Amino acid sequence: MMWDSRSWTGTLVEAGQYFITYEFVSTHNLYTWYLTGVYAPHTRDEKLNCWEELVAVRTICDGPWVTCGDFNTNRTMEERKGCNRISFVMFDFSTWIHEMELHDPQLHGGDFTWFRGLNHPSAARLDRFLFSMEWEEKFKNIKQKLLPRVLSDHCPVMLECGNWEKKRSNFKFGNWWIKVEGFTELIQVWWNEFLVEGCPDYRLNIKLKMLKEKLKNWSKANFGMIANKKNSLLEELAEIDELQGTRDLTEDEMMVRATIVVELEELAKNEESRWRQKSRVLWKKQGDNNTRFFQRMATSHRRNNTIDRLIDKGEIVEDPIEIRNIMIEFYRKQYTESENWRPET
Structure with a gap:
C-alpha cells in the first residue's frame, strides 16, 4: 500500500492474514478516512472467515471506509466468461456487501479485471472497490475505472471521486x-x-x-x-x-x-x-x-448564507480554504471530549 505523503498521513490500524487497513488524514483539511486492501483466499470457508474479519475491521473504522483489492470471486454470471449459474460463494459475497451497506459502483472501461492468458477464454471481474455511505456522501461522480493491463494477469482499477474542492449545489425540484x-x-x-x-x-x-x-x-x-x-x-x-x-x-x-x-x-x-x-x-x-x-x-x-470572512485570533481571514479549516478546527474542538472530563455519578 502506497500513498503521497505530501497529501496524506497514513497510520496502520489493523493487519490480518488477508487484509491490511490504514487510516489516512489529509495534510490540507484534516479529512480522515480508512482504506482496507484485500487479497481474498480461494476456498469458500476461508472467504467467509475473511469477510467476518472485515466486518470487525469496519467497527473500528469510524468514518468513511473504502475496501479494495482481489476478492477472488464475482457477484453475477455476467462478471465471468462462461458462467451459467450463481454459486454459493457468489451469493455469500453479494449478501455480505448488502449487509455491510457498501456500494459497488459500475466498472467503466471493460467488464473483466482478470484474464488467464492472451489466448485463453477465461476472464472474470475479481477486483473491485467497495465504499461506505459516508464516502459516497462526501464525494461526487464516483467512478470505478479499468486501466490497461501491462504485465500482470490483473488489470489495475482506479476509483475516481471527482474534484477535491467541493462546490455545493443542492438539487431542488422546480x-x-x-x-x-x-x-x-x-x-x-x-x-x-x-x-x-x-x-x-x-x-x-x-x-x-x-x-x-x-x-x-x-x-x-x-x-x-x-x-x-x-x-x-x-x-x-x-x-x-x-x-x-x-x-x-x-x-x-x-x-x-x-x-x-x-x-x-x-x-x-x-x-x-x-x-x-x-x-x-x-x-x-x-x-x-x-x-x-x-x-x-x-x-x-x-x-x-455565505461566510466570506472570519476574524481568527484578531486577524481577518478571507481565503475560502483557510475559513473552512478554521471552522472545521473550531467544531472539532467543540465536539471532542476533554481528557479530564468525567460523567456525573
Whole structure:
C-alpha cells in the first residue's frame, strides 16, 4: 500500500492474514478516512472467515471506509466468461456487501479485471472497490475505472471521486417543470433507459441520482430556451406594435399578437414560480407579479448564507480554504471530549 505523503498521513490500524487497513488524514483539511486492501483466499470457508474479519475491521473504522483489492470471486454470471449459474460463494459475497451497506459502483472501461492468458477464454471481474455511505456522501461522480493491463494477469482499477474542492449545489425540484408539456412522459422515458445492477435499494438510489443529473441538465437547457423564446416573442410583439402605429392590423395579425401575449404570460408564470421557489417565500400568492421581489429575496438568502470572512485570533481571514479549516478546527474542538472530563455519578 502506497500513498503521497505530501497529501496524506497514513497510520496502520489493523493487519490480518488477508487484509491490511490504514487510516489516512489529509495534510490540507484534516479529512480522515480508512482504506482496507484485500487479497481474498480461494476456498469458500476461508472467504467467509475473511469477510467476518472485515466486518470487525469496519467497527473500528469510524468514518468513511473504502475496501479494495482481489476478492477472488464475482457477484453475477455476467462478471465471468462462461458462467451459467450463481454459486454459493457468489451469493455469500453479494449478501455480505448488502449487509455491510457498501456500494459497488459500475466498472467503466471493460467488464473483466482478470484474464488467464492472451489466448485463453477465461476472464472474470475479481477486483473491485467497495465504499461506505459516508464516502459516497462526501464525494461526487464516483467512478470505478479499468486501466490497461501491462504485465500482470490483473488489470489495475482506479476509483475516481471527482474534484477535491467541493462546490455545493443542492438539487431542488422546480415546481414549474410539471407545467411543461410532455414532462411526465420524459421522466418515464429516462427512468426506463437507466440500466443499473445490484440490490433493489442500491438500484433505486443510483437511478434517482441519474435522474437528478438528467433533470439538472434538462432544466438548464430548457430554461435557456425559455429565455431565448421570451426575447424572440418580445421582438415579434414590438414589430407588430410598430406596424400598428402606421396602420390597422389585419385579423390574422391581431390573432398572432393575442397568441404572443398568451405565450408571454405563460412564460412569466413559469419564471415567477421558479424565483418564488428559490426565495422560499411561501406566503405570497402564486398569481402576484412579484418576480423582481422574489429575485431580491433569493439573492438576500444567498448573501446571508455565505461566510466570506472570519476574524481568527484578531486577524481577518478571507481565503475560502483557510475559513473552512478554521471552522472545521473550531467544531472539532467543540465536539471532542476533554481528557479530564468525567460523567456525573
